[in-house]
Amino acid sequence: MDSGDEPEGSNNNQHQRKQYHRHTPHQIQQLEAMFKECPHPDENQRAALARELDLEPQQIKFWFQNRRTQMKAQHERASNSFLRMENDKIRCENVTMREALKNVICPNCVGQPVTDYFDAQKLRMENTQLKEELDRMSSITSKYLGRPFTQAPAVLPTSVPSLDLSVGGGLGGGPSLDLELLSGCSSGMLPPVTKMERPMMVDLAARAMDELIRLAQAGRQLWVKGVPGDAPETLNVAAYDSLFTAPGGAFRPPDISVEGSRDSGLVFMSAVALVDVFMDTNKWTEFFPGIVSKAHTGDVLMSGLCGRSESLIMMYEELHVVTPVVPTREFSFLRYCKQIEQGLWAVADVSPDGLRDVPYGTPPRSRRLPSGCLIADMSNGYSKVTWVEHMEIEQTLPISALYRNLVLSGAAFGAHRWLAALQRACERVASLAMLGAPHHDLAGAGVTPEGQRSTMKLSQQMVGLFCASLSSSPLQRWVLLPGTTDVSIRVAAQRSAEPGQPNGVVLTAATSIWLPVPANHAFAFLRDESARSQWDILAHANQVQEVLRIPNGSNPDNCVSVLRGTMTDANQDGMLILQESCTDASGSSLVVYSPIDLLTANVVMSGEDASGIPLLPSGFAILPDARPGSGAGAPSSSSGGPLGTISPGCVVAVAFQILVSSLPSSRVDAESMATVTGLIGTTVQQIKAALNCAGP
Known part of the structure; x- marks a missing residue:
């Protein structure tokens, strides 16, 4: 092929493709009318319609394919919405019945609530009703999917109304959080591939x-x-x-x-x-x-x-x-x-x-x-x-x-x-495979390579839990708290179900801030144990000492550490901090940490399996802001830059987790909300003050 002809042909193809996108109102009207009569036109019908509308048959084919997909998606969303409404209705009826039964007293039982008679039979009725409802909705949905329906897509509404986090009244008419929607959820269920x-x-x-x-x-x-x-x-x-x-x-x-x-x-x-x-x-x-x-x-x-x-x-x-x-x-x-x-x-x-x-x-x-x-x-x-x-x-x-x-x-x-x-x-x-000479633990004895591996595996589990807890998946319902501090704080609560999480209800609070410093500067400050007292309010302004350090990469800042305060109260001298710091060539960095008691730390560093140890990770996720002209992703200078360029900055996500209660049936209270809100607000203020970052 003559190379000189390629640009002209390429330009013609590009010009034609741009025209193919722009259907006129008359063409769309005719296509919609045909779709109502025959959603699956054959080849002859498509050819006739193409001649009538001055389009290519392939354009007609693609338009009908997209329109059918759109209709099926609409029907599926409607079916899912109806199913959620029915389930919410049943759930509300169950809650109402439980509350009513708590107040019913049997005269012959001298104050004992009448629940024994109802419990077994009521549960059977609920299960039967829910199964019938699921079968009915599965039958409806399968008609639109065109294949047997195995499980309804677990998609929650993207627009979630505000919910009350202060059940039992602490924050007053604030929003509430329905924990029932956050336990045992899964998404991404794929239909099996057929033989065809x-x-x-x-x-x-x-x-x-x-x-x-x-x-x-x-x-x-x-x-x-x-x-x-x-x-x-x-x-x-x-x-x-x-x-x-x-x-x-x-x-x-x-x-x-x-x-x-x-x-x-x-x-x-x-x-x-x-x-x-x-x-x-x-x-x-x-x-x-x-x-x-x-x-x-x-x-x-x-x-x-x-x-x-x-x-x-x-x-x-x-x-x-x-x-x-x-x-x-x-x-x-x-x-x-x-x-x-x-x-x-x-x-x-x-x-x-x-x-x-x-x-x-x-x-x-x-x-x-x-x-x-x-x-x-x-x-x-x-x-x-x-x-x-x-x-x-x-x-x-x-x-x-x-x-x-x-x-x-x-x-x-x-x-x-x-x-x-x-x-x-x-x-x-x-690094995990090549762990070498023993380090020294708190008691002065050597930490074996097995102990170092166990500590690194526990830290990897901690980082995975931290990243997953900040997901914006539709199944992770975040609620924006109104007017709590000068930063926008979002909270989410869930019954812990993942391995490595403590049993009960966990509350996560998070915010994101922009800092006018390069991402590597923010990472160096947040991972430095000597600077921790400047932002960690739990350190009580005391210095933090690194008692164990395990490198996990060529970058010396990539490591797993065990930290201890040099001056602590009598009630806190048994607590340590497990921390992992990591950064990569893209400028993406993590500083994740979790409190861990002295007994557990010694068990882990002795080489025991750490997979079942419960953790509540908090920390920071740092990314370059990628603004045009900021030089994000490239090596940054220590201060400023040439005239006309934008100083590099970074975005930092800050998150804290606390255990609200060890009882899975508990609800979030005002005290827990105040705790995480205070942690977030004070930490952000102290970080900005330490880095000389003025403004919100």
Whole structure:
């Protein structure tokens, strides 16, 4: 093909695609009228309608497909809303009945409430009624899904009315929090892949693999370098559409944005071990707690050799930024692993939305386009990873102004952040495997490598709980407290159900603030034990001493520490602080800590299994603000910058957790609310004062 003809043809294709998007009101009216009469027109009907409306048959086909998906989504939401209303009605009736029975007294029992007779029979009736209601709603929903319905999608309304947190009256007419909605919830239940769908999905995964390899190896015709000093590359969407999309096939509504980025680097882990991480959703979540809030395997389409080469799974994933004010991204996608040649592996992801006429994800039109990783084994224990991120996103929920630049620029979920997090996680794994000389514990005896490993595993559990507690998933109901302090505080309460959490009701309070200092400066200040007394009100202005330090990476600031106050009250001298500090090349940092008693600390450092130890993690999640001109992501100077540039800043999420009660049936009281509100407000003020940050 003559290379000189390509730009002209490419421009013509782009001009045609722009025209294909703009249907006239007359065309839309005619399409809607046809849809009411025949939602599934055949090829002849589509051709006739295309001639009548001066459109291409393929445009007609795509319009009807999108319209059917939209209708099914509307019907599904209506069914889910009706089901929730029915369940809420039954729940209210149950609560009313319980309260009434508490006040009913039997004359022959001298003050004993009449409950024994009702309890067993009432529970049976409730169970029968709920099962009948679920069966009826399942039957209705299955008509719209077109397949047997297994479980209603656990999607809560995005607009939640204010709820009263002060049950029993402490904060007066404030909002309330219904804990019944926060226990035992799960999302992302995937319908099983049918026999008819399986060959189509295998073919889709193979095509996605081919496209991933081309994207990973492509040059400047597809990828655009950023400003000098920025490693990641961004995708040229117009060039991608012209190369990978059939003429007239790139129909993208204006409310859909494309995020495409590529980055490469060395990772301290073998290619085979990395493939195991990618194909195991438990390891996948452990490696990326700051990006992946939850993940699970929906179906295994091909098991492959040792679960690696030629493996194909259907995977669900929820991505988040560690803050309540950025909406999560949910995807269902195929993950295909293949060994290309000796020492070279590829893992490709792609959403099967076009094959399954079921709205996946939230928002429903967000999906993964062919993307993934090329992993090349090196001879020195390292692997070279080329990471490609490519997705279409429909932003339907508001994003806090503090994080808007970070998210809309693509940096929040881009290839550079994924690769940096992978490099840090692999260094942590290597440090765990190569623990050496004993340290000294509180009593002066040596902490064995087994004790260090146990401490690092407990700390990893702590970090995972902290990141998950700040998810903005629809199942995590956050309530904004009105007018409590000069910062916007959100709270959420839940009955603890995860391993490592204390039994009972846990209250989480969080806020996000902007600081006019680079992210690495904020991280250095918050992780420094000598500066802790400046912001930690629980330290009572006393110095904190590091009694154990376990490095977990090449960066000396990445470590697990055990801290103790040098001067404490008699009632507090048995408490320590377990803390993990970690940062990566993207500027993303975490400082997470939890109180731990002396007896438990010695048990852990002796090498005992720490998985069952309950923790209440608090801490900070730090990210560059990614403002244009701020130099976020690049090395920052100690003060200011050239004229015309914006001083680098960062966004810090601050969170505290307290145990309200060890009884799962307890409700949040005013004292607990006042405690976390005071902790948040005072901590933020002291951090700003210590860093000389004026203003709110």
